[in-house]
Amino acid sequence: MRGSPVVEIRELECFMALADELHFGRAGERLYVSQSRVSQLLRDLERRIGTRLVERSSRRVRLTPAGERFLSELRPAYERLSATVDAARESARGVTGRLRIGFQGTADARLMRAITDFQERHPGCVTEIVEVPFADPFGAVRHGDVDTAIVLLPVEEPDLVLGPLFSRQQQTVAVSVRHPFAGRASLHADELAGVPLISATAPAPAYWRAAQAPSTASATATATATAPAPQVRTLQEGLTLVAADRGAMLLCRPTAEYHGRHDVTFVPVEGVPDSVLGMVWRRDGETGRVREFAAAVRAASRAGS
Template identity: 60%
Template sequence: MGGLDLRELECFLVLGEELHFGRTAQRLYVSQGRVSQLVRALERRIGGRLFERTSRRVRPTPLGERLLAELRPGYDAVHAAVDSARAAARGVEGTLRLGFLAGTGHGELVDAIRTFQRRHTGSEVVLTEVPLADPFGDLRRGEIDAAVVMLPVAEPDLVVGPSFSRQPQTLAVSARHPLARRASVTAEDLAACPMLDIGGSAPGYWREISAPATTPGGRAIPRGPAVRTMQEALTTIAADRGGMLFCAPTARSQNRPDVVFVPVTGLPDSVLGLVWHRERETARLRAFGRALAEGA
């Protein structure tokens, strides 16, 4: 590679996808400072700036856009060659047990399953729904090979693979709730609606995705009853006992006259990701992750 550092190239490509130093660091399992260090090192090798950085956004320079376009095919070809060798040595054929949260089995995920099974005709994806209250339990018990869950995931024994389906958030409330008559609500309006808690063993930071304790401005959000599954949540919401945040595709997949999904402004988009146990990575799993990343 003529003195090039593959880690620098990988960091450059991931930052080119995420356009965010924090998310890039999370995907690469390094600090944000290390991401900045790797990008600066590559810029010194190239002899020009590859990204414009401000306090509000990151975007490629014209030079960075050109390098991204020219580098990605070669980088993907290297990974494809390695995956092909691993498949030959370890075998991709067989069953991939894939868990998913209710409402996430659509769009890019379905396309990735079709692509994976078309490429690897001896493989099959078996789907299993994982509960809101215990999103990582099946992975840790070895009952599934990977799971599609909401991000972020910050579990030391789990690997976060490709992310996809970045979508606006919506507030699910009873059709009788005052906010149901609004065309949209702001994040600060959430203080007027108790948020259903996700019970069970889901970590606190992960429960905050669907049921934040405070608004971005620091106002306390009342806590509603605890639920363990999607259907429990929707039924409790329909009974006007609280609300919950859902991504837009999940909202579109639900068809209940007693529950209204209201768009929310002022919150980060929801993101889905593929996660698996650090000690159980296989060629089959990597092949599926690549199919998912290509369609994201």
């Protein structure tokens, strides 16, 4: 019994390059082969599949409906295959190269412990640490500026993987030293009802912004406060508005301690969810370096719990 024709990986790469470029010459340049070789590889692929994938005229090149369907299924499968090969290669030679790590808020002791542990285990891999903007927790990961990031939860992005969680901390509320709450030892969330809570502006998703200024405290504030709660791009902007008595801001204890200033005080708050950090990376960007760093984050979390 004859088996199905075996498709060569070079034919698939040729088809995807042609689908991107829609030009035989440019596809050839991209693959470092001649234009005639691109045509031959495409013919071989179409013969193996049994249908036309590309329409070519003197004026344009375009995919057929069958070609469009084939591309939509081929590309994610090819990316998964490439990731598997890269992971196997990294495993064979050890974790090397560069790992870019983003952090949001504060690079606290647990994060630094995870980075130190990772570096000790993988001296051939260089780590870079980049601050992630408060109002754009996921952008750096999505755009490839970092390989992974430690961000405030929640994370509901379908294209991102949420890895290990760590650094669960009680929330504090930042208020001006002139605010009536400044001398309190602690507060309950209900007491924040009349206080505008400062939150992040876009591009942070609406669900994420709401989590940083919970509705249990901010819903009544919208109706009772004399001005709407400000939205900010950075933590420093938020703390400056706090110092000016424009509102209050919820922060975890380590971030509050790190960003301490003489005109702002931080009061523990009960009745709101703890602040939790999590490690995220692109679903199509998982590498051996990312997996090994995730293991270091888990170990640092267990050591600090």
